[in-house]
Amino acid sequence: MAEKILDVKNLVVTFDTYQGSVQAVRDVSFHVNKRETVGIVGESGCGKSVTIRTVMGLNPKSNGSVKGGQAFFEGRDVLRLSEKEIRDILGNRMSMIFQDPFTFLNPTMQVGKQITEVYLRHHKVSRKEAEEKALSILRLISLPNPEQNMKRYPHQLSGGMRQRVMIAMALICEPAVLFADEPTTALDVTIQAQIIDLMNSLKEKTDTSIVLITHDMGVVAKMVDRLYVMYAGKIVEQGDADAMFHRPRHPYTWGLLDSVPRLDERTKEELHSIPGMPPDLIAPPEGCPFAARCRYAMKICQRQMPDAIPLEEEGHAAACWLCHPEYVKQYGVTRREGKENGQ
Amino acid sequence: MDNEHSKTLLELKDVKTFFKVSGGILKAVNGVSLTIHEGETIGLVGESGCGKSTLGKTILRLIRPAGGQVLFDGKDIWEFNRAEKKAYTRQVQMIFQDPYACLDPLSVIGDTVAEGMDIHRMYADKQARGKEILRLLNDVGLNESHANRFPHEFSGGQRQRVGISRALSLKPRLIVCDEPISALDVSIQAQVVNLLKRLQREMGMAYLFITHDLSMVRQISDRIAVMYLGNIVEIADSEDIYLSNKHPYTQALLSAIPIADPTVEKNRERIVLSGDVPSPVNLPKGCAFAGRCPRACEQCRAEAPALREIEPGHQVACHLAE
Numbered sequence: 001m002a003e004k005i006l007d008v009k010n011l012v013v014t015f016d017t018y019q020g021s022v023q024a025v026r027d028v029s030f031h032v033n034k035r036e037t038v039g040i041v042g043e044s045g046c047g048k049s050v051t052i053r054t055v056m057g058l059n060p061k062s063n064g065s066v067k068g069g070q071a072f073f074e075g076r077d078v079l080r081l082s083e084k085e086i087r088d089i090l091g092n093r094m095s096m097i098f099q100d101p102f103t104f105l106n107p108t109m110q111v112g113k114q115i116t117e118v119y120l121r122h123h124k125v126s127r128k129e130a131e132e133k134a135l136s137i138l139r140l141i142s143l144p145n146p147e148q149n150m151k152r153y154p155h156q157l158s159g160g161m162r163q164r165v166m167i168a169m170a171l172i173c174e175p176a177v178l179f180a181d182e183p184t185t186a187l188d189v190t191i192q193a194q195i196i197d198l199m200n201s202l203k204e205k206t207d208t209s210i211v212l213i214t215h216d217m218g219v220v221a222k223m224v225d226r227l228y229v230m231y232a233g234k235i236v237e238q239g240d241a242d243a244m245f246h247r248p249r250h251p252y253t254w255g256l257l258d259s260v261p262r263l264d265e266r267t268k269e270e271l272h273s274i275p276g277m278p279p280d281l282i283a284p285p286e287g288c289p290f291a292a293r294c295r296y297a298m299k300i301c302q303r304q305m306p307d308a309i310p311l312e313e314e315g316h317a318a319a320c321w322l323c324h325p326e327y328v329k330q331y332g333v334t335r336r337e338g339k340e341n342g343q
Numbered sequence: 344m345d346n347e348h349s350k351t352l353l354e355l356k357d358v359k360t361f362f363k364v365s366g367g368i369l370k371a372v373n374g375v376s377l378t379i380h381e382g383e384t385i386g387l388v389g390e391s392g393c394g395k396s397t398l399g400k401t402i403l404r405l406i407r408p409a410g411g412q413v414l415f416d417g418k419d420i421w422e423f424n425r426a427e428k429k430a431y432t433r434q435v436q437m438i439f440q441d442p443y444a445c446l447d448p449l450s451v452i453g454d455t456v457a458e459g460m461d462i463h464r465m466y467a468d469k470q471a472r473g474k475e476i477l478r479l480l481n482d483v484g485l486n487e488s489h490a491n492r493f494p495h496e497f498s499g500g501q502r503q504r505v506g507i508s509r510a511l512s513l514k515p516r517l518i519v520c521d522e523p524i525s526a527l528d529v530s531i532q533a534q535v536v537n538l539l540k541r542l543q544r545e546m547g548m549a550y551l552f553i554t555h556d557l558s559m560v561r562q563i564s565d566r567i568a569v570m571y572l573g574n575i576v577e578i579a580d581s582e583d584i585y586l587s588n589k590h591p592y593t594q595a596l597l598s599a600i601p602i603a604d605p606t607v608e609k610n611r612e613r614i615v616l617s618g619d620v621p622s623p624v625n626l627p628k629g630c631a632f633a634g635r636c637p638r639a640c641e642q643c644r645a646e647a648p649a650l651r652e653i654e655p656g657h658q659v660a661c662h663l664a665e
Contacts, residue, residue, distance in 0.1 A: 043528040043530060159391075159619075188620070189555065189596060190596065190599045191390075193598075193599035194615060194616075216529075217603035218600060218602055218603045219601050221602060222605075242605060245603065245605050245606075256529065256530070261533075261561065262558060262604070263557060263600050263602055264607065270540070271533040271537055273531075274530040277498055
């Protein structure tokens with residue numbers, strides 16, 4: 001059994017707004033094993049970013065509040081740490097890369113200085129040693145001409161290079177977990193391919209586990225070992241990448257996979273789309289949040305959402321009545337349409 | 344597509360659009376020739392900074408090209424008289440990338456949709472105006488109750504529908520769609536693409552579909568043009584771009600896009616380009632792609648390849664393509 005680095009249990013997060021409180025994360029549990037890449041996918045507003053920001057203690061205390069749950073990281077519940085304790089962890093044991101490197105970097109500071117700043121905060125070393133460390137990290141992530149580029153300002157670098165600088169800042173303290181929130185969405189496809197290759201190679205070179213948050217199923221397929229699918233603040237399906245892509249069981253996962261046209265296929269007829277929109281999380285529906293958009297919805301779906309139901313493969317589970325043993329016994333296993341043979 | 348798109352609607356002849364910047368002259372569009380036929384969809388793909396949006400704006404007569412001609416129905420759009428200019432702004436419309444930024448936050452949706460019709464006086468009276476607004480909203484899947492709401496009351500997908508109905512209101516013959524789906528969620532993207540396809544079947548306008556998303560553009564385009572640093576490097580029927588592409592940049596671009604299937608991904612051969620797109624200021628001599636091209640030779644660095652036809656309807660700008 002692999003060692004769990006991060007174990008989040010029953011996380012509930014709400015935000016108070018003038019319209020009412022938004023139930024952004026509703027009872028989410030997930031874990032990350034050592035040296036593993038885990039993906040969390042879902043559409044905007046499904047709560048995936050809020051989940052990890054909460055785990056990192058980055059949500060503003062004024063209007064966001066953790067209503068319940070625990071998040072164990074290296075033996076401690078990070079949700080209950082003081083501000084000071086969290087600061088010693090962030091950038092050091094846990095770090096994060098963001099979607100847009102340009103807004104993340106300080107425009108008035110040389111990038112080399114920004115990278116060493118992180119290291120100096122967490123280690124008692126001289127500036128010179130920190131600079132050497134920064135250089136070695138920049139070489140590890142193959143930034144061209146690291147010596148010259150460290151002296152540059154963010155606006156003098158290209159998008160791909162800025163993304164590398166941000167990854168260097170995140171990695172310099174050799175964190176146990178790296179959270180990547182849409183790390184390639186703002187990049188061009190050829191640069192995206194470079195960054196994906198880089199992040200995949202990090203798995204071999206370091207001990208860092210990666211939590212990847214994205215809506216791009218293609219990027220997920222290239223990177224992750226395990227996958228969680230989130231919808232309306234809940235995890236609806238989870239499992240190994242292979243099971244999730246080839247034998248998905250939740251209708252929302254089917255919809256997500258079907259609505260991405262594949263480069264290697266052409267559909268002459270209409271693209272598959274999920275009708276309707278995600279529900280409003282100020283007043284989420286009582287039953288399954290996907291029921292209103294789901295063509296398989298039954299009466300019970302309107303009333304109640306099941307807990308994750310474990311499936312044949314280890315670690316694969318879906319929160320859907322179609323997977324309930326009673327239903328399966330009576331009607332058989334429901335598979336993704338057009339992919340009946342499990343492929 | 345059923346009918347042959349034989350009639351030429353818009354023709355670009357060696358169009359060059361330059362901008363003065365502090366470091367010199369930025370050659371955003373550097374000699375593009377392209378023909379758009381009635382009722383067809385051309386996908387224009389490329390990475391950011393390749394000039395695809397500038398080309399779209401040049402077609403819309405928003406930027407005056409430094410060289411070359413844009414011909415609409417055989418007439419240069421910069422030699423139009425006043426009436427022709429007005430007619431042109433009606434016949435060529437645009438759908439923008441960011442549905443949040445392109446709607447007036449202080450106008451209700453009905454007025455936003457009708458603004459073009461107001462300018463062109465396209466209805467008889469107030470009643471007819473209201474009726475037309477309703478018809479347009481229905482066409483894109485919105486209804487009566489939406490007409491009196493403000494943009495902030497809509498989701499991204501709904502706003503993009505408003506943008507589409509505004510473009511349709513003038514019964515255009517060409518719509519330039521500049522990244523119309525990239526700001527939307529995946530499940531909503533498919534809805535909007537299906538809507539655009541359906542509207543084209545019903546009304547027969549042509550689309551210039553500008554995007555960087557090569558998997559989506561395959562589903563909608565009849566022909567696809569691939570741009571790199573201000574030039575079209577390959578143009579062909581959309582299936583040929585995917586199945587028998589010839590330009591190394593097209594090949595690299597296609598291989599860079601991850602496919603949503605881990606098994607396929609593991610067994611796929613990939614070309615990962617090194618480096619970044621060079622700056623369009625002070626372009627290198629020779630082929631603009633030579634610096635990143637895995638197959639570049641002496642000739643590529645010395646001499647820029649011209650677009651040439653290697654099969655009927657399939658043009659490539661590469662010395663090495665056969």
